[in-house]
Amino acid sequence: MNPSDISRVVVTGATGNVGTSLVRLLAREPRVGSVLGLARRRPGLDLPGVEWAEVDLSREGDEPLLARHLADADAVVHLAWRFGPTHEPVETWRTNVLGAVRVFDAVAAARVPVLVHASSVGAYSPGPADGAPVSESWPTHGWPGAAYTREKAYLERVLDTFERDHPLIRVVRMRPAFLFKEESASGQRRIFAGRFFPGQLLRPDLLPVLPEFDGLRFQVLHTDDAADAYRRSLLRDVRGAFNLAADPVLDGAVLGELFDARPVRVPAGAVRGALAAAWRLRLASASPDLFDALRHMPLLATDRAREELGWEPSRGSVAVLEEFLRGVRAGAGDDTGPLAGHRIG
Template sequence: MAINPSSGARVVVTGATGNVGTSVVRALAGDPAVGSVLGLARRRPRLEIDGVEWATADLSRPGGSGALAGLLRGADAVVHLAWRFQPTHDPVVTWQSNVLGSLRLFSAVAEAGVPALVHASSVGAYSPGPKTEPGVDEEWPTHGWPDAAYCREKAYLERVLDTFELRHPEIRVVRMRPGFLFKETAASEQRRIFGGRYLPGPLLRPDLLPFVPDLEGLRFQVLHTDDAAQAYRLAVLSDARGPFNLAADSVTDARRLADLLGGRVVRVPRSLVRTALSAAWRAHAVPASPHLFDAVLRLPVLDSGRARTVLGWRPAHTADEALSAFLRGVRRGDGEDTAPLGGKRVG
């Protein structure tokens, strides 16, 4: 059942201080149909956003769901975005936070009687698939790439939600499956997650990147984070159920990246790049694992027609604009006044 706009919806957002969270709370707070937004995070931010209140909650901590349910009680919807990407060398830690933490959150949603749950899944939940348009729809299998912890965890939670929906048919469950999400103020965080905290952002200049490696399978989709946030807002305020793919219209490949960076495309064996990445990861020189590299090259292209038809969603930014925003943010060290998004220019 859709939320009644006249009553002013109360929405709780987990992971509210990250890349997606900061955009989602702003999108919700800016909608007159939303009466209040409570942002939950492990560390309370110094960020001030009109219409948004903050509270601390660490989903990874074992214990009963009672205290968490207390924070959710009275909410019309919960948007679950909390996710930990690192440490990639210790998948037990991310499993405890991402999977077990999500199970605690789902239990608290049911205990608190929240009527709607909007969960952040991912393109990473999908099994390997075609790299060509029109792409796969939401019926494509969600078994992930089992060797990558990120994909394995996202896929596992898809199975958990299958059971959750059977046990709680009264709760409207929405699963968002976006491609890669970029914006300027999240660029520093993403540089740290994938390239390490000591990768100098200014290196991502066209004159310092004379070529872009063309790897077999290097075709992926991106979306501006603010556009994804609008899809979350529409899902919260509608009666929509089920999964939604989210991506900008175009597919990004090596040639598209070369155009943005002013470089040229050079064909490089995939095995060569993987061997170098594996050595760097094992030496703890980079945080991005070779297993995630394997997964990215196998991700299917998404058809996001259902989001456009059911939610009435239309991205305001192109894929190139989202990538350009990310590159600007990395070079300048952009960020926000939250623990995950703290900006810092290295180099």
């Protein structure tokens, strides 16, 4: 199949952060004939050129339904992912790992020519001691303590076997940094800070100091820019992994300027202890293990995406974070279950 001709694309997890950006982008792409978005709950979005269907990838017995949806697909983009409940990692494993395996098996059975999988910076092993950005060849063993990174790394091994067994299927793995947009603000606040954290508190005038600790150094990217990379990977004859991130790298100094706050050095253990206490009391959704993973994630070199996909981020990382924080304060969202907008709740 000519990669520039994609009659039908199926997107799993189409109502989430990346999914909503991607289906909108593909619906406007003249080289894509139609888009089918799969999700656990049908959204309120009415997008020309996009159909919707309900599938629960974590549920045994939905395999025949999934097979019917993939029967006439030219490409499948697998985005479906559950971040919680973080206190019950078996539940996320059912969706994130077993659900992904069901999708991969259905792709193989239907002989879909293209599979694009949402991996992550979290799949990578801890970065080099000098902090240099890593290429796509860096080991993908994740951080063993966090469910999110274990699951992302495990699926890298599953895809290694899948590619060996199905060499005619073109497999692409996207490994983006943290992805944000205004419309995802409420959903991501619920994921990381909890349902009842008031987003209005994230204002520069309320944060005179900013805790700075060893390992506070990470990258972000606007979700729409990540979706553009996914689109390009569908329409070009490329395989393998692509790192995605925007500049500059975010650290204590950059975040201090963003919040107009003075960075204050604190022990990482103290921050972890506070997060662990909040998590155990179910006041915060993000586990302390995810904090450990964040401190050890490498920085990403994005040369391959720029050269082979012709991809460039349209927004810098500071602008991305500013937009996201505006969305958190305003309770911004989208007309889907995962992204419903609320300031609290």
